[in-house]
Amino acid sequence: MTAISNKTVQRRIPDPAAPIKRKKKSDSRAALGFLTPSAVGMTVFILFPTILAVATSFFNWPTFGDISFAGLGNYRNLFAPGSQFPAALVNTLVFTLLVVPINLVLTLSTAFWVSTSRFSRLYRVLFFLPVVTPTVATAVIWKLIYQPNGLVDSTMQSLFGIHLPNLLGDSSTALLAVVVVIIWQGFGYNMLIFSAAIDQLPQDILDASKLDGAHGLTQLLRIKLPLLTPAIFFASTVTMISAFQMFSEPFVMTAGGPGTSTVTVVMNVYQTAFQGGELGAAAAPAIILFVLILVVTMIQWLGQKKWVHYDQ
Amino acid sequence: MKLATKLAAIAVGSALALGASACSPSSSGSAGGGEAAGNVTLDWSFWSQGDEGNKTWEDLASQVTAKYPNIKVNLTTAPFSDYFTKLQSQLASGTAPCIVSMQSLRLPAFAKAMTPLDGELAKAAGFTASEWDAGALKALQSGDKQYALPYGLSTMVMYYNKDAFKAAGVAEPKDDWTTDDFVAAAQKITKATNKPAFGQSFSDLHMSAQLLAYNGAKPVSSEGKLQMTDKTFEDSFAWYSSLATDKKISSVPASSSDVPWGEQQFVAGNVAMAVDGSWNLKSNVTDAAGFNVGVVALPQGPNGGGTFSANSGFGISSTCKNKTEAAKAIGVLTDAQSQMASAASGNIPARTAALPAFIDALKKDIDPKNPGYSEQVAQVTKDSSAMAVPFISTNNWDAVTKLMAQQFQQAYTGKSSPADALNNVQQSGAK
Numbered sequence: 050m051t052a053i054s055n056k057t058v059q060r061r062i063p064d065p066a067a068p069i070k071r072k073k074k075s076d077s078r079a080a081l082g083f084l085t086p087s088a089v090g091m092t093v094f095i096l097f098p099t100i101l102a103v104a105t106s107f108f109n110w111p112t113f114g115d116i117s118f119a120g121l122g123n124y125r126n127l128f129a130p131g132s133q134f135p136a137a138l139v140n141t142l143v144f145t146l147l148v149v150p151i152n153l154v155l156t157l158s159t160a161f162w163v164s165t166s167r168f169s170r171l172y173r174v175l176f177f178l179p180v181v182t183p184t185v186a187t188a189v190i191w192k193l194i195y196q197p198n199g200l201v202d203s204t205m206q207s208l209f210g211i212h213l214p215n216l217l218g219d220s221s222t223a224l225l226a227v228v229v230v231i232i233w234q235g236f237g238y239n240m241l242i243f244s245a246a247i248d249q250l251p252q253d254i255l256d257a258s259k260l261d262g263a264h265g266l267t268q269l270l271r272i273k274l275p276l277l278t279p280a281i282f283f284a285s286t287v288t289m290i291s292a293f294q295m296f297s298e299p300f301v302m303t304a305g306g307p308g309t310s311t312v313t314v315v316m317n318v319y320q321t322a323f324q325g326g327e328l329g330a331a332a333a334p335a336i337i338l339f340v341l342i343l344v345v346t347m348i349q350w351l352g353q354k355k356w357v358h359y360d361q
Numbered sequence: 362m363k364l365a366t367k368l369a370a371i372a373v374g375s376a377l378a379l380g381a382s383a384c385s386p387s388s389s390g391s392a393g394g395g396e397a398a399g400n401v402t403l404d405w406s407f408w409s410q411g412d413e414g415n416k417t418w419e420d421l422a423s424q425v426t427a428k429y430p431n432i433k434v435n436l437t438t439a440p441f442s443d444y445f446t447k448l449q450s451q452l453a454s455g456t457a458p459c460i461v462s463m464q465s466l467r468l469p470a471f472a473k474a475m476t477p478l479d480g481e482l483a484k485a486a487g488f489t490a491s492e493w494d495a496g497a498l499k500a501l502q503s504g505d506k507q508y509a510l511p512y513g514l515s516t517m518v519m520y521y522n523k524d525a526f527k528a529a530g531v532a533e534p535k536d537d538w539t540t541d542d543f544v545a546a547a548q549k550i551t552k553a554t555n556k557p558a559f560g561q562s563f564s565d566l567h568m569s570a571q572l573l574a575y576n577g578a579k580p581v582s583s584e585g586k587l588q589m590t591d592k593t594f595e596d597s598f599a600w601y602s603s604l605a606t607d608k609k610i611s612s613v614p615a616s617s618s619d620v621p622w623g624e625q626q627f628v629a630g631n632v633a634m635a636v637d638g639s640w641n642l643k644s645n646v647t648d649a650a651g652f653n654v655g656v657v658a659l660p661q662g663p664n665g666g667g668t669f670s671a672n673s674g675f676g677i678s679s680t681c682k683n684k685t686e687a688a689k690a691i692g693v694l695t696d697a698q699s700q701m702a703s704a705a706s707g708n709i710p711a712r713t714a715a716l717p718a719f720i721d722a723l724k725k726d727i728d729p730k731n732p733g734y735s736e737q738v739a740q741v742t743k744d745s746s747a748m749a750v751p752f753i754s755t756n757n758w759d760a761v762t763k764l765m766a767q768q769f770q771q772a773y774t775g776k777s778s779p780a781d782a783l784n785n786v787q788q789s790g791a792k
Contacts, residue, residue: 112453113474131788196615217616220776306617306767307776308785323446325760326470328453 099339102332110329112322123333134334136309137317140224141338144313145292147228148235152288153281156236160243161269173244177237184234188301191230192217195302217303220310227299227311234298235291239284246280247273278357286349293342314338401686402433404458405675406448408441410708411644417706421699425690432686434460434694442620445471445759452678459681460690463509465500465672466565469585469756472503476677476684478691479506485685486510486692497711500672500751509676510695511711512703515640516670516745517570519543519660520624523653525633529553536658536744540575540600543634543660547610550633557612560623560635561605563769565762566752567623567636570669572597573750574659577666581753587761587791589783597662598772599779606775613773617766638671639745642738643707643723646731653731658744667748672711709742716742761790 109119127134163172179187194200195216202213216226250273258272274281296315299305305312305320314334322331407418415438422434437458439447445467451457452474463471478486488510490498501509519534526533529550534542550558562568565580572578578597582588589598604611612632614622627635630650636659637645646654659668675694677687693699697712704710704719707726720742723735755761764786772782 112449131785131791133789192616192618215613215615215774218613218770218774220771223616300618302618303616304618304620304763304766307770307774308767312767320760320763323449324763325757326449 102335102339105329106332106336108329110327110332112326112328116329119329123330124337126330127333127337133305133309133312133317134314137312137314137334138337140310140312141293141295141314143224144228144231144295145289147225148231148292148295149285149289151228152232152235152239153285155232156239156284157243157277157281159236160240160247163240163244164247169244173237173241176240179234180237182234184297185301187234188230188298191233191298192302195226218307220307223303223307223310227302230298230302231292231295235288239288242280242284243277246277250276275358279359282349282353282357286346289345289349290342293338293345400431400433401683402435403460403681403683403687403690405434405436405460405462405690406444406451406458407436407438407462408444409438413706414708417703417708418694421694421702424699424702425693428693429686429689432690434690452680455680457678457680459678459683459687460675460694461678463501463674463676466752466754466758468501468503468508469754470758472506472508474679475508476679476681477506477508478510478676478688482677482684482688483507485688487696488692492697492712494711494713496670496749496751497672500670501674501676509674510691511672511674512695512700513640513674513709514670514672514711514746515638515709516742516749517566517636517659517668518639518642518741518745519657520627520635520637520641520645521655521657522627522630522633522649523655525550525554525558525652526655529633533655534657534660536740538657538660540660540662540665544604544608544610547604547634548608551610554633556631557605557610558633559604559611560626560632561601561611561613561773562621562623562636563614563617563766563773564620564622565754565758565765566638566669566671568601568765568769569752570659571636572601573666573669575600575662576664579666579753581755583753585753585755587755587787589787589790590780595780595783598783602769602772602779602782605773611773614766614770617770620762620766639709639742642709643727646727646734654734656734656737656741658741658748667750668745669752670746670749671752674711755790755792757790757792761786764790 106123107119107121109117109122126132159176163169163176166172196202197213197215201216205211205213214222216222254276255268255272258268263272294315295313296319299311299313300316300319303311305316315338318331318335318338321327321334325331405422407415409415410418415436419436422436425432425434444462445464448457448461448471452471457474461471461475463475476482478488488507490507493511494514497511497514498507500514501507501511521534523533526546530553531546531549534546547558569578569580572580572594575597576593578591578594580587580589580594588594605613612623612626614620619625623632623635624637624641624645626632627637628645628648628650630652642656645656659665661667675691677684677691681687695711697714700710700712700715701718704715705722707719707722709719710716720735720739723738727734768777768782768785771777772779777785
């Protein structure tokens with residue numbers, strides 16, 4: 050028995066130099082093998098199309114017909130009279146500035162409320178339902194709810210005798226009406242993330258803070274929220290990116306109108322490419338949006354050092 | 362080490378297989394058809410015609426195989442609102458079906474991706490121009506070349522709710538009615554029902570046909586240039602917008618995405634009148650929510666220009682590998698026998714010889730529930746055809762229609778002046 054044990058021990062304590070070198074080499078090969086599928090996928094489906102989109106943006110590239118070099122022409126045309134891009138950019142920024150903060154405040158407060166409820170699991174399922182419902186279907190239903198004599202208008206008439214304006218047909222209310230739907234649709238996702246994060250808050254820290262006299266709002270602001278900052282950072286980044294890429298809800302509900310009040314950059318890209326048949330002219334706003342999202346996300350990543358606490 | 366190497370090899374192999382499968386072309390969809398031992402399968406795309414209509418076209422597709430046993434035609438449909446966007450992507454990526462259905466308004470944009478039906482292809486299709494209505498053929502030509510053979514020729518007409526007219530004590534309109542008659546009738550019905558009598562639209566044909574009837578205005582010049590800031594068009598559009606803003610007799614689309622509005626509100630019974638195409642002569646009655654439907658020519662203004670006609674037909678995509686077989690199939694789909702079968706099931710035909718079959722079908726299927734309808738249809742078809750002019754569009758028409766929906770909503774709600782709305786469309790849409 051002793052001899053066997055010694056042999057085993059001897060095998061388990063190898064020579065410090067040679068075996069490590071050999072192991073490192075074999076790991077590299079395996080790592081390369083495992084990385085290859087995702088690397089190939091990234092190259093074929095993300096890197097290559099991105100490079101192609103950048104190249105396309107410098108050409109007059111009709112859906113069918115002759116392709117010619119345009120230089121910066123497609124970018125200049127984005128700001129020419131008659132272009133919808135400036136309005137689309139402003140609308141996208143307004144969408145993002147409205148959707149991200151409202152979504153975060155609402156979902157975080159609801160998550161705190163749900164975490165204290167006896168029916169927390171039921172609420173999580175209910176709030177998550179809109180996320181898994183097809184966007185086009187919900188957008189169509191909301192359109193019917195909003196339209197004159199629809200649910201909202203009829204309710205207001207029967208309760209207060211007020212006839213609401215056509216919410217999606219009026220340029221002063223259309224964007225806000227769409228924002229409400231976007232927040233409703235995306236509400237459950239962030240709420241679930243925050244709920245999970247709240248459930249994982251370390252009980253010992255919460256108990257210790259109570260002993261130190263932190264209760265109620267003080268504990269919420271000084272202890273719980275700082276502990277939740279990694280989740281808040283993740284949710285804010287993902288929500289911001291999806292808000293910048295807003296398309297389905299405004300496209301189905303308003304098709305960008307009335308006027309240009311709900312045109313977004315992605316809608317502008319889609320309409321230029323697939324309704325206008327100009328792929329080069331559509332690539333230019335896509336590249337601008339790509340750079341914009343990249344810059345804002347980088348700023349968020351750099352800024353997180355100041356407010357996100359990963360250590361507990 | 363051995364295990365790691367094996368795993369790495371499996372991973373690389375999987376990646377290559379994944380990459381290969383992602384890049385390899387689909388054998389069934391490429392170039393819209395396949396061929397094996399002389400047998401040819403052709404894909405045919407069409408906008409959806411409803412269950413009944415789709416069945417008719419599927420039956421006609423089987424007639425192709427009956428005449429040419431080596432040719433099989435597969436029909437695929439998409440909603441009209443998505444059809445041309447889908448087709449554009451398919452044509453650009455080389456995956457378009459061999460046989461494509463084409464509307465005259467969209468032909469200027471799509472002609473480059475289609476094959477002219479001349480020479481050997483015209484022979485294969487059995488195409489003889491003299492057998493067709495010249496206008497029906499011309500609408501599907503681009504640069505004097507025939508790109509599609511028509512299956513239908515439609516004009517824009519006015520549908521009305523007979524019951525609503527009767528309840529409001531308004532006499533039913535005749536084919537010679539004027540725009541003043543139309544406004545007076547709408548005002549009386551609006552007052553009687555306490556809801557707008559007319560269903561407004563920003564759809565190209567539905568709206569423009571009424572503007573043409575008002576003062577001869579056309580959105581596009583005969584050279585294919587957008588002319589929405591033209592004085593005649595501005596005047597007629599101001600009148601049309603005023604139906605909602607000043608006269609309060611029309612129901613405005615709820616949003617810019619509601620391109621089919623007036624006709625939908627009509628069949629739902631929410632408005633008493635709406636402009637729609639003669640392609641819906643049967644379905645607007647069968648879909649109507651429990652009321653009797655009447656149909657009449659568009660009301661004309663003092664300088665009215667009649668009505669617009671729109672034409673649809675079948676052509677061959679430029680990427681099709683079996684063009685001769687596709688031409689043969691189109692020949693069958695548009696021949697006299699097919700037109701008769703299509704007309705008998707309620708589709709208004711392009712060949713005038715098949716028109717009686719269409720009227721007879723209405724007499725049999727519709728008149729028992731909606732008395733006198735077939736007679737009205739026979740009259741309106743004759744009157745509207747006599748005053749119809751083909752709708753000329755630009756080569757970026759889909760982009761223009763999108764702008765119309767966005768901007769005209771503003772004019773109908775009074776948020777912008779009609780002139781400003783037209784100016785915005787002209788500035789963004791003119792090429």
